[in-house]
Amino acid sequence: MAARSGSPTAAPTDPRLIADWTRRLQSVDPAVAHLLHGLVAELAPALADHFYDGMLQDPRANRFLDPGQVQARLKPSMQRWLHQLVQADAAAVEALHQLQEHVGQVHARIGIPVDLVGRGMRLLKERMHEGIASGAGSHAEALAASLQLDGLFDLALESMTRAYTRSREAAGELDGSFRLFSLIQNVGTERERQRALLLAWENTLLYALTAEQPGPLEGLLLSRSEFGLWFLHKGLASFGETSETRQVGELAERIDAALRERLPPATSAAGRRVLLDDIRGWTAAIRDLVGILFEGIGDLESGRDALTRLLNRRFLPTILRREVALQASTGRQFAVLMLDLDHFKAINDGHGHEAGDRALQHVAAILVENTRGSDYLFRYGGEEFVAVLGSVSQTEAVAIAHALRRAISGAPLALSDGTRLQLSASIGVAVQDGHPDYERVLARADAAMYQAKRAGRDRVVVADGPLPEPPGHHAGQD
Structure with a gap:
């Protein structure tokens, strides 16, 4: 099966930023570090409440923050982040920096405004300053703790913003390329x-x-x-x-x-x-x-898979971002189908790579014939395909998935030697659940597809409730 996708390739780490992190962590007074650790241990739940209460007062936050997700996932995440920020030492500076970069990349995928994040940081610092003022043993210790706290938050925000800007610029370039790309073969x-x-x-x-x-x-x-x-x-x-x-x-x-x-x-x-x-x-x-x-539309080949003539995965983030935005503005759900051709290695080993290529082309043609003109079809990599179905309910998405599975199993591939090669596919279905990060719906479809594989192949599994993480995905990422 195809290699799993991860985060976009990171830009080289800024050595000045790492040096600033290191100096900040090496120079902290042990008493100051102890004070900050104690405050976070005591106030972390209240700080998380304060952060998200302030964020949700902004009407724009309704698009990105669902109250249920805030309570169940985001507040515990915020508490872990606070502990990691104040407890890190100089030896962990690379991991600390990478954590902020990951947060910035998630914010970029969601499209959350930078000023909302900045406001949340300000609210956290204000509440922490109050705790420092009441918990410090002296004015000098309070001043040193406040300076250390401000430095840590500023470095974290700079690291996040660096990753956010880089990701948004890359997404903007890709969106521009997509508008030049026809999506249409003729x-x-x-x-x-x-x-x-x-x-x-x-x-x-x-x-x-x-x-x-x-x-x-x-x-x-x-x-x-x-x-x-x-x-x-x-x-x-x-x-x-x-x-x-x-x-x-x-x-x-x-x-x-x-x-x-x-x-x-x-x-x-x-x-x-x-x-x-x-x-x-x-x-x-x-x-x-x-x-x-x-x-005025052109036909650029760079976005199409050369073998199957479907879209390649280059434009998948663009499409998913757009479907998330459409769902937020119109209420229309979309679904992702992750399809994997069963026993593909056996096809290559037993009949040769030419037969494997023909099988992929055959399945791609079936997908085109059995989906709507408004749907997007991608060759995701190897023997995997992705379908993005717009304006569908879960019932409709599952029906389409079953129709695709039946069409593939009902159309054996005729090889040049007269052999009729029986094909089948395992399909995972995930309906967008309102979360603004498109990676989540893709990961849920992926996990459902792997469950279909483990359950015996040639079947459809719906990502309805908790599913095990597929190989290669990092559990716990927001």
């Missing part, structure tokens, strides 16, 4: 496909409006159509934020609003004709705008 074909899907939706609406009973409203909305899902999950990500994409979004919202407001009362044939004429005009404008968008 621009002309995809343009015509989306025009056809838009026309098919319009015809469906026409038939519904001329029928005595139009049917369920949700099934007629443009946002729920194949075209609407493609535009939300792929079109916007590919074309970026432009005046054209904004206009398409506004027109789609106008169409759905008109259907919601006017369809139930429009019981007369004349009323429905007026509604249909309005919608046709807006749909025609959408077709024109989509044509303009496609004229």
Whole structure:
């Protein structure tokens, strides 16, 4: 199976920062260190409460901090961080610095504003200063402890910010590259496909409006159509934020609003004709705008796997960040499927690497045929694939996973010597649970896939509750 992915490659450590950490830890007076250790031991729970109470007062924090997760995970994490910060000695400076870098990388993945982190640090220092003032044996000791505390917090924040800035810059460059990357193997074909899907939706609406009973409203909305899902999950990500994409979004919202407001009362044939004429005009404008968008899109090979023609993992963080943001703004869940081709080593060993390559291409084609145009398909590495399914419930995601498993097992690969090679796959399913760090949903799908392997292969396992960590993942990372 493919090697597991870890954190992005770290930049070389700043020797000046490490030297500052070392000097700070070597020069601390033992009495001061003892005072700080005692304060954290006594106040850690109250400090964690103070930190997150202050953070949650900012409306922006609602996107990043769920009260349940704060209580169950983040407050204990904060207490451990405080203990590690004040108890470290000069021999542990590298580990201490790496811890802050990891925290900064997590903050970058989540996209939490730097000023929120800075505010939390300030709140912690203020409360700690109060404890120092009441617990120090002398004014001089209180001053020395306050200076030591401020130095430790400032160095921690500098290390976090360094990693945060580096990660955000890399993510920004990748997002820019993604907008230049087509995601589409044939621009002309995809343009015509989306025009056809838009026309098919319009015809469906026409038939519904001329029928005595139009049917369920949700099934007629443009946002729920194949075209609407493609535009939300792929079109916007590919074309970026432009005046054209904004206009398409506004027109789609106008169409759905008109259907919601006017369809139930429009019981007369004349009323429905007026509604249909309005919608046709807006749909025609959408077709024109989509044509303009496609004229400016390129087809870069650097983001596609050469063997399977699926996306490679380079753009997976970009897609997952976008789906997390969509979930936060629209409430629409997304799911990740992690799929591993069973007994792949035996295929290579028994039939040769050419057969292994053909098996991967065969499975990739099945994935394309059995997923929606709004879904993203990646070759994750080796014999592993990832599908990102937008706007799905857990029930829908599981149904798609089972359909993929059946399609793979039901389509043996014909080899050049006439052998029919039976294939199967183990699939892990994870629905985004509201946590803003996309690595968590990916890790949960990965763990579910490994459980499917251990349970006998050729099956689907849902990440529903605690699952064992898969090999290569670091347990306990936030």
